Amino acid sequence: NAGVMQNPRHLVRRRGQEARLRCSPMKGHSHVYWYRQLPEEGLKFMVYLQKENIIDESGMPKERFSAEFPKEGPSILRIQQVVRGDSAAYFCASSPPIPPTGVAYEQYFGPGTRLTVT
Amino acid sequence: GNSVTQMEGPVTLSEEAFLTINCTYTATGYPSLFWYVQYPGEGLQLLLKATKADDKGSNKGFEATYRKETTSFHLEKGSVQVSDSAVYFCALRASSASKIIFGSGTRLSIRP
Numbered sequence: 001n002a003g004v005m006q007n008p009r010h011l012v013r014r015r016g017q018e019a020r021l022r023c024s025p026m027k028g029h030s031h032v033y034w035y036r037q038l039p040e041e042g043l044k045f046m047v048y049l050q051k052e053n054i055i056d057e058s059g060m061p062k063e064r065f066s067a068e069f070p071k072e073g074p075s076i077l078r079i080q081q082v083v084r085g086d087s088a089a090y091f092c093a094s095s096p097p098i099p100p101t102g103v104a105y106e107q108y109f110g111p112g113t114r115l116t117v118t
Numbered sequence: 119g120n121s122v123t124q125m126e127g128p129v130t131l132s133e134e135a136f137l138t139i140n141c142t143y144t145a146t147g148y149p150s151l152f153w154y155v156q157y158p159g160e161g162l163q164l165l166l167k168a169t170k171a172d173d174k175g176s177n178k179g180f181e182a183t184y185r186k187e188t189t190s191f192h193l194e195k196g197s198v199q200v201s202d203s204a205v206y207f208c209a210l211r212a213s214s215a216s217k218i219i220f221g222s223g224t225r226l227s228i229r230p
Contacts, residue, residue: 033216035220040223041222042222042223043218055216058217109161
């Protein structure tokens with residue numbers, strides 16, 4: 001069973017360009033989470049998605065950032081008009097559907113995409 | 119709001135030394151607590167977890183006990199190895215939420 005896949009692993013963009021980061025969850029997982037890790041810091045939650053639905057985007061910057069998880073295909077984190085401050089590692093995690101009661105399932109993390117804005 | 123505070127690094131130890139990395143948390147309700155490990159150039163791996171007070175999580179010789187009275191979840195290992203060199207993150211998930219809140223990480227280096 002393949003783990004969470006992210007691509008590309010490394011992405012270089014010039015200021016003003018767009019960055020698209022992809023995440024394929026583990027088989028059977030329908031929930032995806034995106035986190036950002038700035039240099040020498042911990043991970044910060046950005047957004048939580050189910051298929052075709054954004055559940056919690058409380059950690060997303062208000063502008064330039066968007067995320068989707070379509071019915072078919074990977075989840076995409078899109079950053080428009082990148083700036084140097086967007087340089088970070090972006091991690092995706094997936095989990096099975098959360099049961100109606102009880103503790104949520106574990107999140108399994110991908111290897112991350114390291115974005116460098118020049 | 120919910121938060122995690124962990125011991126600042128870097129921490130450098132000799133092989134076979136005893137390890138403690140302190141972690142305290144602030145949360146309402148009864149969160150689940152985690153330790154994740156990140157090896158150089160890799161993503162995060164779940165090291166251990168505890169879901170209720172007095173639970174002890176353990177894995178690969180590492181242990182941490184969920185202490186509600188002191189709101190702590192300190193990571194310990196009796197005898198570290200060079201292969202334990204990595205960044206360790208303490209984290210919590212509030213009982214009613216899905217997102218995980220991470221501490222800032224502690225870089226551990228083990229000398230042969």
